[in-house]
Amino acid sequence: MSLVLDNVSYRYPGSTHGLHEVSLDVRAGELVAVIGPSGSGKSTLLKLVSGLTTGHTGRIVFGGQDMSAMPVHQRRMGMVFQNYALFPHLSVLDNVAYGLKLRKVPVAERHRRAQELLGIVGLSGYAQRGIGQLSGGQQQRVALARALAIDPQALLLDEPLSALDASVRGHLRDEIRAIQQRFGATTLLVTHDQEEALVMADRVAMLKDGRLLQIATPRELYEQP
Numbered sequence: 001m002s003l004v005l006d007n008v009s010y011r012y013p014g015s016t017h018g019l020h021e022v023s024l025d026v027r028a029g030e031l032v033a034v035i036g037p038s039g040s041g042k043s044t045l046l047k048l049v050s051g052l053t054t055g056h057t058g059r060i061v062f063g064g065q066d067m068s069a070m071p072v073h074q075r076r077m078g079m080v081f082q083n084y085a086l087f088p089h090l091s092v093l094d095n096v097a098y099g100l101k102l103r104k105v106p107v108a109e110r111h112r113r114a115q116e117l118l119g120i121v122g123l124s125g126y127a128q129r130g131i132g133q134l135s136g137g138q139q140q141r142v143a144l145a146r147a148l149a150i151d152p153q154a155l156l157l158d159e160p161l162s163a164l165d166a167s168v169r170g171h172l173r174d175e176i177r178a179i180q181q182r183f184g185a186t187t188l189l190v191t192h193d194q195e196e197a198l199v200m201a202d203r204v205a206m207l208k209d210g211r212l213l214q215i216a217t218p219r220e221l222y223e224q225p
């Protein structure tokens, strides 16, 4: 489903910062990387689309439906945020199944689905482990599996790989891209890593001071003088 931002602005209470008149059209199944300096509004953009932050002006339309009044859990958007942490007291399986539980999916079905997702991210044998027993890369995979468990129509990924070693990061890049394409999920990927944006994205959106400076394909960016 396509995601359309139409003249979206948001100001943090008591601040002049946020997002200013951003219009962006993400096609169904497309991966748009969002880049820009620290403080340029990348996280704000994702939080508005996810519904974690509310109160914008302009319109956010997903699959033809205005999202403004829709609660987070009805949006069918999978999120992997830096500070949207895993639940340390739950097993790997229960972390992945969490969104399904919120949606009142019966226990047998949600465990089946969670196991399936753990297979997809390469963690089949880890269902009963505690989160604290996993490496950083494994935790990122669990976060990704949790985001995918709800059959998301959109994926919102805020620096999902930034905490990882370069070697793990390269591998997970490929996996995220493969999974995203397999699910056909319309995706916004925030990264401060330009190379990551260029190798992963269909298009790259550049923010600065809360405004959208440019949106272009990696090829167009390479060919710029």
Ligand code: ADP
Pocket: 012, 013, 015, 017, 018, 036, 037, 038, 039, 040, 041, 042, 043, 044, 045
């Ligand atoms: P980025 O993700 O690109 O680093 P953010 O979206 O986090 O940028 O922030 C955009 C701007 O909004 C920054 O100037 C930041 O300081 C400000 N900002 C972010 N969160 C808040 C907040 N909770 N209250 C006030 N200002 C905020």
Ligand code: ADP
Pocket: 038, 039, 043, 082
């Ligand atoms: P990032 O740049 O990765 O988004 P930050 O370190 O800027 O992370 O922000 C961490 C948290 O602090 C976020 O939840 C953000 O909303 C909040 N925040 C950022 N800037 C401000 C600010 N100027 N005032 C209040 N909260 C802020």
